[in-house]
Structure formats: C-alpha cells, structure tokens
Amino acid sequence: MNSISETAPAAGGCLCGAVRYLVVAPPQSCSHCHCTLCRRASGSGFVTWATVPASAFRITRGVPRAYHWSPRAVRQFCADCGSQLTFQFAAMADEIDFTCATLDEPGRVAPAYHTWIAAKLPWIMVGDTLPQHAEWGVDIVPDGV
Ligand SMILES: [Zn+2]
Ligand SMILES: [Zn+2]
Numbered sequence: 001m002n003s004i005s006e007t008a009p010a011a012g013g014c015l016c017g018a019v020r021y022l023v024v025a026p027p028q029s030c031s032h033c034h035c036t037l038c039r040r041a042s043g044s045g046f047v048t049w050a051t052v053p054a055s056a057f058r059i060t061r062g063v064p065r066a067y068h069w070s071p072r073a074v075r076q077f078c079a080d081c082g083s084q085l086t087f088q089f090a091a092m093a094d095e096i097d098f099t100c101a102t103l104d105e106p107g108r109v110a111p112a113y114h115t116w117i118a119a120k121l122p123w124i125m126v127g128d129t130l131p132q133h134a135e136w137g138v139d140i141v142p143d144g145v
Pocket of ligand 2: 033
C-alpha cells in the first residue's frame with residue numbers, strides 16, 4: 001500500500017468524471033459500513049469509507065450535490081452520474097469520509113474493520129478476518145446520525 005501524503009496524493013472521482021478530488025493525507029481509519037443508510041444511498045451491499053482531515057480532502061473539479069438525510073450529517077454525490085463521494089457529520093466538520101471505491105487506485109487504502117455488522121445482508125459473506133463491530137465500533141461519532 002502506497003502511503004498517501006501531500007507529495008503523493010491519491011486522486012479520485014465519480015463515474016462520469018464531472019467531480020474529481022484529491023486526498024493529501026493518509027486515512028485516519030478505513031472500514032466497511034453495512035448500515036442501512038449507506039446501502040440505500042449507494043445501492044450496494046456495503047460501502048467502504050476512509051476518514052481524513054477535512055483539509056486533506058480537496059475537490060479539484062466540479063461541485064458535488066449535498067444530501068442531508070438528517071441535520072446531523074451530509075452525503076455528497078455527483079449530480080450528473082450519482083456516484084456517492086463523501087460523508088460528513090455536522091458536529092465533526094474537521095473530518096470527512098470518502099468512498100474508497102471512487103479512488104483511481106483503491107488499493108492505496110486498506111480497510112481495517114467492519115461496522116454495522118448487525119445490519120449486514122444475509123447474502124454478503126464476510127470472508128476476511130477483520131474485526132466486526134455490531135454498530136459503530138471504534139469510530140468516534142456524535143450521538144445518532
Ligand atoms: Zn459524475
Ligand atoms: Zn453506513
């Protein structure tokens with residue numbers, strides 16, 4: 001895994017290319033989320049997120065649309081193609097999560113655990129040995145989403 005830094009940034013973007021971003025710091029955490037909201041937003045069985053300081057995540061092209069499922073958090077996605085790009089808690093605006101699968105080189109991040117295993121779909125077979133947390137696990141989150 002190549003470490004991500006200011007001098008070795010990781011680029012990413014949405015399916016259509018209208019939104020591009022650059023990550024310039026190594027993720028503070030990286031995990032697979034099986035929660036119902038991530039599943040519904042992405043249309044997939046789970047979503048893999050990495051967390052970086054908000055200052056280390058830079059949109060370099062386009063303007064993603066923001067969706068507030070609740071006042072506590074916002075998800076950003078491409079208004080043209082629908083790719084899910086970021087998640088951010090209003091109470092933790094100094095951090096941002098981005099969807100690892102939208103990186104140009106997703107292998108540069110390494111998921112370390114699963115969250116919301118309690119909501120895992122029966123047809124998702126977890127075959128790795130990463131820790132599984134019923135809900136948030138080791139993430140520090142505000143009360144509720
Ligand atoms: Zn797009
Ligand atoms: Zn989730």
